[in-house]
Structure formats: structure tokens, C-alpha cells
Amino acid sequence: MMRIAIAGSGGLAQIFAQYLNDTVHPFIILSREDQPALVSNGYQVAVVDYDSQDDLRYTLRGIDLVLSTVSGVPQINLIDAAAHSGVRRFVPAEFEGPPARRTGNDPLDRGKRATIDRLRHWSSHPRHRMRFTIFSCGVFYERFANGGMAALDMGASTGIQNEGSYMMNARLGTAEVVECNTSGQPVYVCLTSVYDVGRFVIAALDLGLQTWPGEFRMSGERRTVTEILQWAAAVRGSKNYNFNLNNEMLTCAVQMFSTDVIEPQDLAAHLQHATYYQDYAKVARIQELIATEQRRYDFENPNLNPLVNVQPILFWNWLSAQWGVPPAQ
Structure with a gap:
């Protein structure tokens, strides 16, 4: 104890x-x-x-x-x-x-x-x-929540509490993303529900404080930016669209988001433009996209997941609960 x-x-x-x-x-x-x-x-x-x-x-x-x-x-x-x-x-x-x-x-x-x-x-x-010990978890699922992080009384001190503050606004069906890095490879993001972060941290207590390393990494899912957008569109959509969910092809109703795909080499210009016009909300969003392209929120082989008995909720299931299940075909 x-x-x-x-x-x-x-x-x-x-x-x-x-x-x-x-x-x-x-x-x-x-x-x-x-x-x-x-x-x-x-x-x-x-x-x-x-x-x-x-x-x-x-x-x-x-x-x-x-x-x-x-x-x-x-x-x-x-x-x-x-x-x-x-x-x-x-x-x-x-x-x-x-x-x-x-x-x-x-x-x-x-x-x-x-x-x-x-x-x-x-x-x-x-x-x-x-x-x-630092607990790294990537991006909270709740950045994409119905009501944003503010619905959980989170994010106000860092300005990330509102819907649409990161990558997409699922309610409005809009997105602003960078899908590939400068090498042309897909950009990945690790994501974890804030509730699972709580479960992981508390479960780690049973390992004994003396065994904790300087950093624990935990993850609910590791997905590409493209997958994140496709899945969000799928739970909000209105026309047939085929996509891959855990290597299983599914057909569901999708109206793809109105998406501004920014090329990685253009991020600096977008940031400069937003700064010049004092659009500070966009400055913050572009800074997050730059960090995302630079793999700030990406890691492989989380070391805490295999040590504790926590089964994190899948991002698809979480999105469906937040924004509605795709209509049956």
C-alpha cells in the first residue's frame, strides 16, 4: 500500500x-x-x-x-x-x-x-x-470527442479543449491534415483514451514503484492520419465507401470530410501566413500538424501494455460511441 x-x-x-x-x-x-x-x-x-x-x-x-x-x-x-x-x-x-x-x-x-x-x-x-516516470500515450482519443476535451474539463490551460482544435472537426465534417512526411511515407499517430490512460497508470501501481522506468509508453492504437480521417468520416457519413478495418474490408455510409491536405513542405508557409494574419487558432493547429508530421505523437512497441491487464478501447469503437454507428447496408 x-x-x-x-x-x-x-x-x-x-x-x-x-x-x-x-x-x-x-x-x-x-x-x-x-x-x-x-x-x-x-x-x-x-x-x-x-x-x-x-x-x-x-x-x-x-x-x-x-x-x-x-x-x-x-x-x-x-x-x-x-x-x-x-x-x-x-x-x-x-x-x-x-x-x-x-x-x-x-x-x-x-x-x-x-x-x-x-x-x-x-x-x-x-x-x-x-x-x-513519464507516461507517454500519444494523442488522447478525446481530442476528437463530441464536445471536445472541454466535455471532460480538460485542455483549457493549453488551448486544446474545443472541437476541431486538432486535425478535424467531426461535427462539421472538415479536416486540415498532413497525411505524408517529407519522404512520402504515411504519418502515424498513437492514440489512447484518457480513461485508458487512467487505467494504465493505476494498473502500473501493482508493478511496484521501484520497478518503474523513467518512461512508460502505452497506446490504444497506432493509426495513420488517413485512417483516422476515414474512420471519422465513416461514422458520420451518408454514402457507400469501402475501407479496411483491422484487415477486414467493410462497406459503410460515408460522405468524406471537406479536407485541406497540406503537403509537408508547405507547412512552414501555412504557419507564416496564419501568423501574419494573427489567426492564432490556426497557428496552433498548424504547429500541431508540424509536430505530428515530425512524429511527436508516434512510437512503436509500447512497454507498459504487455505488463498490465488493461485492454484499451479500440479507436473505431470509441468513435462509433461518440458520433454514431454507420448505417446498415
């Missing part, structure tokens, strides 16, 4: 709490303000000031593991306090593609490099050594 602190009270934090509640591990939720709804669920909530080391250190006394869903300076302050409080391991809010995939001048950094640098500092500290 270990004592766990969940930093944050939004959607991902609540998912962690939901699955932790079914284990023997006691946990506490750290929040900037009172959370009566969480307390009514039987959860223990501590109101903390992320600018106060004394407050954070006091709250973290006796904690073995911190699961963070906060970012930026508050997370760095939390890391410092956790190390001084004797926390054994810290899981940062890094639930996306592997850090090794990120570029040096990363427009999507949002303090991530500083966070990892601080964790590395404490992982080799002679007096307050604290290990850390």
Missing part, C-alpha cells in the same frame, strides 16, 4: 481518483480551491497554495507518489516540495508523445522542458533524491 497525491482537480485528476478509489491505496487530491463535489464522492481534498513551499511540503508529508495534472510554475513548485518531503516518485503532467520526439525549439513546450530538467535534477540529488 502506498499513499498517493493527485495534483489538480480537473478531468484527468478525477479519472485517476475514480480508478484509485477501487484500489487499497489511500489518496488525496490537491486543489487550489474547495471541491465540494469531489468531497461528496468521498474523496479527501486538500486546498493548497502552489506558490507556498511550506504549504506544499506540509501537505506532501508521508506521500509516496505524486500524480500531477498541473503544469508550468505550479508543477515545478510541486516538484521541489515533493523532493523535500521525501516523495519517492513523481509522475509529471506529460501525457502525450514521448519527450524524445520533441524538437529543440518546441513551440508546444509550455514549460515541459523546464519540468523535466527539474525532475532530472532531483533524480540525482545526493540528499533529496526523487525518481520520476
Whole structure:
């Protein structure tokens, strides 16, 4: 049994709490303000000031593991306090593609490099050594959800909460994508439901914190951008279309999305154009497409999947539940 602190009270934090509640591990939720709804669920909530080391250190006394869903300076302050409080391991809010995939001048950094640098500092500290593990999961399925990430109270701090903020808008039937890289090869993306991320992380507790590596990789599916679009169109469509689902040819009703396919060599020009016209929403979308083409969200052989008894929901099944099942032919 270990004592766990969940930093944050939004959607991902609540998912962690939901699955932790079914284990023997006691946990506490750290929040900037009172959370009566969480307390009514039987959860223990501590109101903390992320600018106060004394407050954070006091709250973290006796904690073995911190699961963070906060970012930026508050997370760095939390890391410092956790190390001084004797926390054994810290899981940062890094639930996306592997850090090794990120570029040096990363427009999507949002303090991530500083966070990892601080964790590395404490992982080799002679007096307050604290290990850390990053859980890489690729892109959340919920980026394509009915209602967007906002429906789960997620994504607001990074501006990815709305429908259509990444690749496609399934409701409107529009898409803006890069399908191939500069070598002409299909662009792949690893995807995982946020609920399965919660299940994977909590299941990993049974492996023992001392066995955790510096990075766990987990994945629901690895699909090409083209497949993602075809499947989304399939669950929204209105005419016959043949496509391959797990090596089985299916016919379903599809009206293909109105899609702007950007060639990889043209991404920089699109970014420059959006920046010039101060279309910041498009700037963010193009930056995500550049990162996608550079394989930020792609990896093979996830090392956590075979270690735990978690069967992630398939992307097709998730899409169908979100946007409707294709009509029978």
C-alpha cells in the first residue's frame, strides 16, 4: 500500500481518483480551491497554495507518489516540495508523445522542458533524491470527442479543449491534415483514451514503484492520419465507401470530410501566413500538424501494455460511441 497525491482537480485528476478509489491505496487530491463535489464522492481534498513551499511540503508529508495534472510554475513548485518531503516518485503532467520526439525549439513546450530538467535534477540529488516516470500515450482519443476535451474539463490551460482544435472537426465534417512526411511515407499517430490512460497508470501501481522506468509508453492504437480521417468520416457519413478495418474490408455510409491536405513542405508557409494574419487558432493547429508530421505523437512497441491487464478501447469503437454507428447496408 502506498499513499498517493493527485495534483489538480480537473478531468484527468478525477479519472485517476475514480480508478484509485477501487484500489487499497489511500489518496488525496490537491486543489487550489474547495471541491465540494469531489468531497461528496468521498474523496479527501486538500486546498493548497502552489506558490507556498511550506504549504506544499506540509501537505506532501508521508506521500509516496505524486500524480500531477498541473503544469508550468505550479508543477515545478510541486516538484521541489515533493523532493523535500521525501516523495519517492513523481509522475509529471506529460501525457502525450514521448519527450524524445520533441524538437529543440518546441513551440508546444509550455514549460515541459523546464519540468523535466527539474525532475532530472532531483533524480540525482545526493540528499533529496526523487525518481520520476513519464507516461507517454500519444494523442488522447478525446481530442476528437463530441464536445471536445472541454466535455471532460480538460485542455483549457493549453488551448486544446474545443472541437476541431486538432486535425478535424467531426461535427462539421472538415479536416486540415498532413497525411505524408517529407519522404512520402504515411504519418502515424498513437492514440489512447484518457480513461485508458487512467487505467494504465493505476494498473502500473501493482508493478511496484521501484520497478518503474523513467518512461512508460502505452497506446490504444497506432493509426495513420488517413485512417483516422476515414474512420471519422465513416461514422458520420451518408454514402457507400469501402475501407479496411483491422484487415477486414467493410462497406459503410460515408460522405468524406471537406479536407485541406497540406503537403509537408508547405507547412512552414501555412504557419507564416496564419501568423501574419494573427489567426492564432490556426497557428496552433498548424504547429500541431508540424509536430505530428515530425512524429511527436508516434512510437512503436509500447512497454507498459504487455505488463498490465488493461485492454484499451479500440479507436473505431470509441468513435462509433461518440458520433454514431454507420448505417446498415
